[in-house]
Ligand code: HEM
């Protein structure tokens with residue numbers, strides 16, 4: 001038994017690098033000074049006492065925004081790869097997004113430890129700030145096809161956020177790119193779909209259902225398309241689970257109070273659960289085995 005283990009202490013090997021005066025370090029590479037100085041609870045300002053739970057609230061949002069940054073990065077890459085007919089790497093990006101979505105959905109349980117009384121103690125400092133104003137979240141919704149130009153208005157006073165969301169509004173969605181790729185591979189995608197105004201919300205297109213039915217009827221002959229369809233269904237499923245957990249967390253913390261962003265609150269969030277990104281991929285399920 002080595003001396004270190006006897007004392008329940010790990011021996012620090014002599015080769016461990018300790019002098020970072022002229023070398024890049026962990027904190028330097030990750031810019032942790034910036035990252036870890038960005039949690040500034042407002043409840044402590046203007047004389048009041050800082051509320052213990054405001055740090056949880058801030059970190060829950062900031063970690064979400066970090067993951068959303070990566071989701072957007074991966075979805076943008078997936079769109080580009082589909083455009084270049086590089087399906088395998090596009091699917092790899094989507095697979096990563098699915099894992100991030102699971103982490104984000106799980107993460108709600110941390111915030112759910114915040115009781116209504118605790119939140120009420122600092123909710124006032126939030127003013128009219130709300131997740132409704134999350135530019136990255138909106139850009140992701142747009143990239144997945146839930147376009148709504150009216151959402152841009154809340155970003156008018158923030159040019160960088162506005163540009164990010166506007167770019168996502170103007171670009172073809174992931175579904176647009178997939179359908180265009182299918183058309184290039186010989187599937188009978190209606191011209192109106194290929195030439196649609198991509199800044200508009202996706203509308204259910206019944207003509208696509210037989211195309212998907214043929215794919216689902218013979219997966220072996222249509223494997224690439226079939227696999228991609230199922231990946232998109234997973235993405236939508238995961239997105240809905242995140243929305244549902246947000247709604248349920250909101251209900252347990254603020255009940256039916258209206259939102260700081262000005263909406264009716266829980267009932268406004270409830271209506272988001274009726275939105276669908278890929279309606280034909282769900283409609284095809286009714287047709288299978290008929
Ligand atoms: C105490 C916790 C939370 C409460 C009470 C809450 C409440 C609400 C409410 C009421 C809305 C509707 C807009 C409004 O009028 O404000 C909303 C929207 C939103 N919240 Fe939260 N929220 C919470 C935590 C979070 C967290 C941790 C995130 C993660 C970033 C988040 C992201 C969003 C997003 C993206 C929207 C827009 C949803 C949409 O457009 O469908 N929220 N939230």
Ligand SMILES: N[C@@H](CC(=O)c1ccccc1NC=O)C(=O)O
Pocket residue numbers: 061123126129130131132254258259260261
């Ligand atoms: N809309 C929430 C406030 C809120 O949750 C929030 C406030 C500031 C920044 C992000 C937030 N998160 C989600 O809406 C409320 O009505 O209590």
